[in-house]
Amino acid sequence: MNEISGKQDHPSTSAWDALSQVGPLQHAHIHDNVQVLVPSPIKMPPSVGLDTSIAHPSQSPQMPQTPHGVPAGAFLEHDLPPELLQQGWRKFWSKRENRPYFWNKLTGESLWETPLLKPQFDPITDPLGICNPPPAINGPPGPLPVKRRASEEGVGSPMPKKFILAGPWDLEIQTNIIIYERPPTTLPHPHPEIEAFRCSLASKLRHCYQELCHSREAINGPKDSFNRWLMERKVIDSGSDPLLPSNCFPEISMSMYKEIMNDIPIKLVRPKFTGDARKQLSKYAEAAKTMIESRNASPESRKVVKWSVEDTFQWLRRTVGATYEDFQDRLAHMKQQCQPHLTETVKDSVEGICLKIYHLSAEHAKKVKEKHSELLKEHGIPEITAPVQIPTLRKVWCYPIQFAIQCPRLLPQIDYLSERDQTLLRFNGDTMSINTTHLQKLEQLYRYSSFDDKKFEYFLPRVWCMLKRYNAFFGGNLNEGQGTQGALPVTVFECLNRMFGVTFECFASPLNCYFKQYCSVFPDTDSYFGSRGPFLDFKPVSGSFEANPPFCEELMEAMVNHFERLLADSPEPLSFIVFIPEWRDPAPNALLKLEASHFKRKQVVVPAFEHEYRHGFQHLISKSELNVRCAHGTLVVWLQNNSGYQRWGPTEERVEALLEAFRPGRERERDRQELLSPQRNNSGDPVSNPQTPPDNKVAVPLVPVPVVPAQVPDRPV
Known part of the structure; x- marks a missing residue:
């Protein structure tokens, strides 16, 4: 700004002068190729690593505009009364508001309106200025002078400062994933009351599984067997509940059946000492004899098992000084002899356990659906049962799951309590805990992905529902x-992004994700925090992915089949870097299919005990317990189509960098380096940028959601 006076100082070229000196701007560079746009409910910042020169057809070239208002220097000081000049007032021109303002160089006061004259009085005879009559005011009384704030000055308003949350993640990396537009889900929005009811039924079902195993087969439920049953069922489930399986065929889960059978008659573990090996052999023989005598077994099975048990007891009595290997070999021989007969004897009983658990799950899912329907009726929200159809097929940047059903306006209050490094969220006496840093991460993800709650009114209830679901x-x-x-580890994710352009996790959750775009098992509770839904329902056409699936054989096999279908169907750059355990005795079908895949470009093995993983409960435990040494080798396989291989191919240099990132201690070194130089690059620029798809008829899709935003964005989240 310049003071308006007869003698003006020009310390620099003003904005007006700059505008008057520039020539015509060059036309914006517009590509004739495809434009990949984002569905309407998404507002996104510019993508990192993507071609920023893509423009909309509707955009017109930038042209210089005729300035409005009065240029600097048009107002002179003699426009002000001499009294105001004596009091220190000067008149200036606001370039932003295109109007004059007044500044007092003595007091520093700034006003938009003309200052009022102070009455003249004798400081000796009338020090308070109350003897003279007030000055006459011409015209109606106007509003008081409005103070001008210094922040209102400038050619344009300053850009808001972007908050980047530090932690074992990088939520600023933009997506390079392109998908076909998907219809919104017909699942209802999560509600704390419904979620508490659903999770109580799931807990009862888990307890029932343990009781059935104990009462019918005299064993404990196999560790994590119920969790693997949930994952295996969800591969084929077409029911309406996101947690409880309710519509599966076949009804008997082979995953649950095999795990129960494997623990009959007792659960075998690898003993540490020779004495433990002898005890385990004796217990197995006794349990096999008890089971075959108490069940309705065939005469042949009864005869073989009893003979094998008696032979084992005789061997134990007459053998002195047997080694550890002798006991283990004898146990393997006895199991080979007895297990087929024991399996045939208890087959109907074990199948009954699997059927009962499934039928109970279907009943529980029905109860939850009925309760949710009642809640929607109370709030006057209509249900949508039929799938929502998309009128046209269009390519868009990947975006979080959207809802077709409205959310209830009022959600119950969640009590919030912060204790040191943890935060407690309580609803009806049911408390969920989370590390404060991970709660801040959820807040940042919610800010990026929740489009119907910009005021964060539903944030805590939705966080509680998500924590309750995972619990x-x-x-x-x-x-x-x-x-x-x-x-x-974080260092591996950084390497994957830097070397292979990875921006997406195929199997993650809001609690353990590194990128803000990922797929997870629960589309309803996780959608507010960036989830794109279950990966088997996700069908990308371009992009670079990381896949570290849960160790469920049925899920891993379905994952490989899904990869091969996607790679075969898309001519655009598509890459999947898969991390699975190197199990060889026996090798699961997923591992065999990966190694035999037509799209396999390379595979390497990270040796056992020479690399680490981050703990599955990283949102609960302390930082000192985060890294867990891996007891098995990890097989890394690159599945890529031709264009994906040309862009993100596993060269020797890139593979060596990935193996180096796996080295134990690299994450701690990274943390120390970050403490010394906290200015870390958060841009996450991948080595290769994705190309826009070869389809120049892409439009902004109309996603049928209850809340339609006012502005249609044009960049990915």
Whole structure:
């Protein structure tokens, strides 16, 4: 700004002068190729690593505009009364507001309106200025002068400062994933009352499974067996409940059946000492004899098992000084002899357990649906049962799951209590805990992905529902379920993004994700925090992915089949980097299919005990317990189509960088380096940028959601 006076100082070229000196701007560079746009409910910042020169056809070239208002220097000081000049007032021109303002160089006061004259009085005879009559005011009384704030000055309003949340994640990396537009889900929005009811039924079902195993087969339910049953059922489930399986065929889960059978007659473990090996052999023989005598077994099975048990007891009595290997070999021989007959004897009983658990789950899912329907009726929200149809097929940037059903306006209050590094959320006496840093992460994810609650009125209820859902999914026992949520180290994710352009996790959750775009098992509770839904329902056409699935054989096999279908159907760059356990005795079908895949470009093995994973409960435990040494090798396989291989191919240099990122201690070194130089690059620029798809007829899709935003964005989240 310049003071308006006869003698003006120009310390720099003003905005007006700059505008008057520039020539015509060049036309914006517009591509004729495709434009990939975002569905309407999403407002996104500019994508990192994507071609920023893509423009909309509707955009017109930038042209210089004729300035409005009065240029600087048009107002002179003699426009002000001499009294105001004596009091220190000067008149200036606001370039932003295109109007004059008044500034007092003595007091620093700034006003939009003309200052009022102070009455003249004798400071000796009338020090308070009350003897003279007030000055006459011409015209109606106007409003008081409005003070001008310094922040209102400037050519344009300053850009808001972007908050970047530090932690073992990078939520600023933009997506390079392109999908076909998907219809919104017909699942209802989560509600604390409904979620508490659903999780109580799931807990009862888990307890029932334990009781059935104990009462019918005299064993404990196999560890994590119920969790793997949930995952295996969800591969084929077409029911309406996101947690409880309710519409599966076949009804008997082979995963649950095999795990129960494997623990009959007793659960075998690898003993530490020779004495433990002898005790385990004796217990197995005794349990096999008891089971075959108490069940309705065939005469042949009864004869073979009893003979094998008696032979084992005689061997134990006459053998002195047997080694550890002798006991283990004898146990393997006895199991080979007896197990087929024991399996045939208890087959109907074990199948009955599997059927009962499934039928109870279907009944519980029906109760939850009825309760949710009643809640929607109370709030006057109509249900949508038929799938929502998308009128046209369009390519868009991937976006979080959207809802077709409205959310109830009022959600119950959640009590909030912060204790040191943890935060407690309580609803009706049911308390969920989470590390404060992870709660801040959820807040940032919610800010990016929740489009119907910009005021954060539903944030705490939705966080509580999500924590409650995962707590029911994990189970209540110590460390139960944590294996399903183990994550790769942060250094590995950084390397994957830097070397292979990875921006998306195929199997993650809001609690353990590194990127803000990912797929997770629960589309309803996780959608507010960036989830794109279950990966088997996700069909991308372009992008670079990381896949570290839960260790469920049926899910891993379905994952490989899904990868191959996607790679075969898309000519655009598509890459999947898969991390699975190197199990060889026996090798699961998923591992065999990966190694035999037509799209396999390379595979490497990270040796056992030479790398670490992040703990599955990283949102609960302390930082010192985060890294867990891996007891098995990890097989890394690159599945890529031709265009994906050309862009993100596993060169020797890139593979070596990935193996180096796996080295134990690399994450701690990274943390120390970050403490010394906290200015870390959060841009997450991948090595190769995705190309826009070869389809130049892409429009903004109309997603049928209850809340339609006022502005249609044009960049990915």
